[in-house]
C-alpha cells in the first residue's frame with residue numbers, strides 16, 4: 001500500500017479546495033433561482049415598454065382575401081398593427097431560415113399552417129394587445145390542405161409554396177415536385193442493394209418517429225429596444241445561440257452588427273426550441289424600430305406548441321440484411337421527412353437531414369445506404385433537435401428498433417445480437433459505412449456491466465414464466481424488457497463539414513485573471529439550465545489552480561462574450577469546454593514564464609502542482625497562481641506584456657461519440673393499456689466527467705423527456721390541419737407521479753481528441769431513452785406476434801393493440 | 810377599464826393597489842408588484858410555475874384574479890428565505906440535492922413543497938410525488954426534487970437525512 005506523505009495530504013486538501021473537475025460542486029446558479037431572483041426575458045421591464053401579440057390563422061391552408069385592421073387600431077391603447085403589407089417594403093415579410101429556405105414572418109397571400117402569424121398588434125399592455133387581435137378582420141378562402149406527408153408529392157397535390165413553385169433547385173439540390181424540399185443520400189446504393197438481394201435474412205419495418213415538441217417550461221419571448229438617436233438595437237430573447245441571432249438580425253435588418261446588442265438572460269429550458277429565429281422576434285424588432293419604444297413579445301403555451309419548432313416527424317422505412325446467425329451485413333433506410341410549411345430545420349447548413357447517417361448505430365455494419373426526402377405539408381415548420389444532436393434521436397430509434405425486429409425474426413436474444421455486432425474496442429477510431437469517424441468507445445464493457453447490474457438473465461427467465469402464465473390465463477399483465485445501446489454524435493463541429501449560415505461551428509472562451517487572482521471567463525455558448533456557470537468554472541479551477549468559487553462565468557451578452565455558435569446538440573462541453581481548457585493552458589504557459597522569473601530558475605525546472613508552479617525537487621520553492629497573477633500585473637518579466645488573459649476559438653478536429661446501455665423493465669395491463677415502468681437503468685459513457693451531480697441531473701431530465709416522447713407526447717393534426725392538443729391539457733408532460741425512478745451508472749472512455757477527454761451528456765439520455773421505452777413496449781407484446789407497434793405508447797393506443805390482437809375477449 | 814381598490818398582505822407587507830377586474834394575480838404580482846419569482850408556464854392552470862401561497866393554500870396565480878386576493882395573505886418565493894437572509898430549508902434542499910436546472914419551475918415547486926410539508930411534515934416518496942403532481946418540471950425528472958423535499962423535511966424535523974441508496 002502506498003503511504004500518504006504530508007505532501008500528498010496537502011495536495012489532496014488543496015485539490016479539494018479548488019472544487020475542480022470531477023467533484024459534485026453545488027450550483028452557483030441556484031442561489032438566485034431558489035430565491036426567485038433569476039432574470040428571465042419576461043421579467044424585464046423597461047420604461048415605455050409596449051406589448052405585441054399575433055393574429056393567427058384558423059386555417060391550415062387558405063388564401064388571404066383581405067386584412068382590415070381598422071377596428072383593432074380604433075381600440076384605445078392600441079399603438080400599431082403590422083401586416084405583411086407593412087413589412088414588404090422593408091423586405092422583412094419573409095426571413096431566411098437556417099436550412100436555406102425562407103419563412104413568412106407575416107403571411108402575405110396565403111397561410112400555410114394553422115396558427116400561422118398574420119398580423120402583429122402592438123398595444124400599451126398585453127391585455128389590450130390580446131383584445132385587439134380579435135378585432136383584426138381577416139377574410140380567408142380555404143384551400144385543400146396536406147396533412148399526410150405521403151400525399152405531398154402526389155401528382156395532383158395542391159401546391160403549397162407558391163412563392164417558390166418555379167424554383168426547382170433548392171438549397172440542397174433538385175426538387176422532384178413543388179412540395180418536395182430536397183433529397184439527400186449517402187452510402188453505397190449498389191453494394192447495399194446487392195447484399196440485400198442475396199441475404200439469408202432481411203427485415204423491413206416502417207418506423208415512425210412522430211411529431212412532437214420540446215416545450216420548455218418557459219416559452220419563446222423577446223424584448224427589442226431600438227435607440228433612434230444612436231441607431232442601436234438591444235434585443236433580449238430566449239436564444240440558445242445569441243451570436244447567431246445577432247448576425248441574422250444584422251443580415252435581415254441591415255443594421256450594422258456592432259450596433260446590435262443581443263442578450264440572452266436566464267433561459268427557462270430550451271431543448272432545441274430556442275435555436276431558431278421566429279416571427280415574434282422579428283416583429284418585436286420591427287415594432288421597436290418603427291415606434292422607437294421597447295416592444296415585448298411573449299408566446300403563450302398554445303402558440304409555443306403549435307408554431308415554434310416541432311421536432312421529429314420522420315417516417316423511416318428501415319431494413320437490415322443479415323446472416324441466419326445474426327451477423328448484420330447491410331442497412332438500407334429511406335426517410336420521408338415532414339418539414340411542415342417552411343424548411344426551418346436548425347441543422348448545420350450542409351446537413352439537411354442532420355446527422356441521420358449515424359443510423360448504423362453502435363454496430364459494425366460494413367455497407368449501408370440512406371435516402372432522405374424532405375417534403376412540405378400544412379403544418380408548423382421546425383424540425384429541431386429536441387434534446388438531441390441533429391436528427392440523432394431519429395437515427396438511434398431506427399437502428400435500435402430494427403435490431404430488435406431482426407432478433408425476433410431469427411429467434412435470437414436481442415442483447416446477444418447486439419453483442420455480436422458491436423464495433424469492437426480495438427476498431428476505434430472506426431469509420432462507419434455512412435461516413436463518420438467514431439473517435440472512441442468500449443461497447444462490450446458497457447453492455448456487459450449493464451446486463452450484470454440489471455440482472456438480465458434473471459429478467460428473461462421471469463419474463464418467460466410470466467408469458468406462460470399469461471397464456472394459461474393466470475395473469476393479465478405483460479412484461480417487457482427494453483434495451484437500447486446508443487451511440488450519439490455531438491459537438492458540432494469541424495469546419496470542414498459544419499457551418500451555420502456560412503459560419504464555422506467553432507466555439508470560444510475568454511479567460512481573464514485579475515491581479516488578486518480571481519477570474520472572469522466568458523463563453524460563446526448559452527446555458528438553459530445545464531449549469532454552465534458551475535461547470536466551466538470547474539474546468540478552469542483544475543487547469544489554473546484557482547478555486548471555482550473565485551471564478552465567474554458569463555454567457556449570453558454578445559457585446560462581451562466572444563463569438564460562439566451557442567448551446568444545442570450537446571456542443572457546449574465538446575466545443576466551448578475544449579476552448580475553455582485551451583485558453584486556460586495559454587494562460588498557464590505564460591504563468592509558467594512569470595513563475596520562472598519570480599523564482600529565478602529556468603521554465604523547464606518548474607512543474608505544475610495543483611495550484612502552483614514549484615521547482616522540481618524543491619517542493620518548498622513555489623509560486624501559487626494567485627501570486628503569479630499579482631506579479632503579471634505588478635512586475636512582469638522584462639519584455640513580456642503585463643496582464644494574464646487568453647481567448648481561444650476552438651475548432652474541434654472531430655465530433656465526440658458518447659454512448660450508453662439502457663435497460664427498461666415494464667409491466668403492461670392488457671385490459672387498460674396502462675404501462676408501468678418497473679425499472680429503468682441508464683449507463684452512460686460521456687468520457688471525462690466534469691461534475692457527476694450535474695451529469696446525473698442531465699440524465700434524469702433527458703430520460704424524463706424520452707419517457708414523455710415514447711409514452712404519450714405528440715403534436716397531432718386532424719385531416720383538415722387543425723392542430724390537436726396544443727395545450728398542457730392534452731400534450732403529455734409527465735408529472736412526478738407518472739415519471740419512473742431513474743437509476744444511473746457509467747463507464748469512462750475519454751475522447752482522445754478533446755483536451756480534457758469530455759464528450760457531452762445532456763442529450764444522450766433522450767436519444768437512448770426513446771427507443772428503450774419503445775423496445776420495452778414492443779417486447780412485451782412480441783410473443784403475441786403484434787408486429788411493430790408505433791409510438792407514442794399511451795394507454796389508449798396500447799389498449800387498441802390489445803383489441804387488435806383479440807386479447808380482450 | 811374601471812379599476813378596483815384592493816388591500817392585501819404580500820410577504821408580510823401591507824399592499825394597496827388599483828387593479829382592473831380582469832387582471833390576473835400572476836400579472837399583478839409580476840408586473841405591478843415587481844415580484845417576478847413566480848413564472849408563467851402555460852396560463853391554463855396545468856404547470857404550476859405560477860404557484861403562490863394564499864391564506865394557507867397553494868394557489869395557481871394564473872387562475873386567480875387579483876381582485877380575489879382582497880384581504881388575503883400571500884407568500885411568494887421572495888418571502889421564503891429565512892429572516893436573516895439565508896436560504897430556507899427547502900431552498901437549501903433544492904440546491905444541495907440538485908433539484909433544479911433551468912430554475913423556471915423552482916419558485917412554484919418550492920411554494921408547493923412548503924405547503925405540502927405544512928400539511929404532512931414527514932411525507933413518503935409517494936406522498937411527495939402526489940403532492941407535487943400539479944407542478945411540472947421539464948428539466949429534472951423529479952428524482953432530485955423528491956430528494957430536495959426529503960432533505961428539507963429532515964432538516965425542519967431535526968432528523969437525519971439519509972439519501973436513499975440507488
Ligand code: FES
Nearest residue numbers: 850854856857871
Ligand atoms: S402558469 Fe399557472 S399553472 Fe401554468
Ligand code: FES
Nearest residue numbers: 910914946947948
Ligand atoms: S428546473 Fe427547468 S422546469 Fe424545472
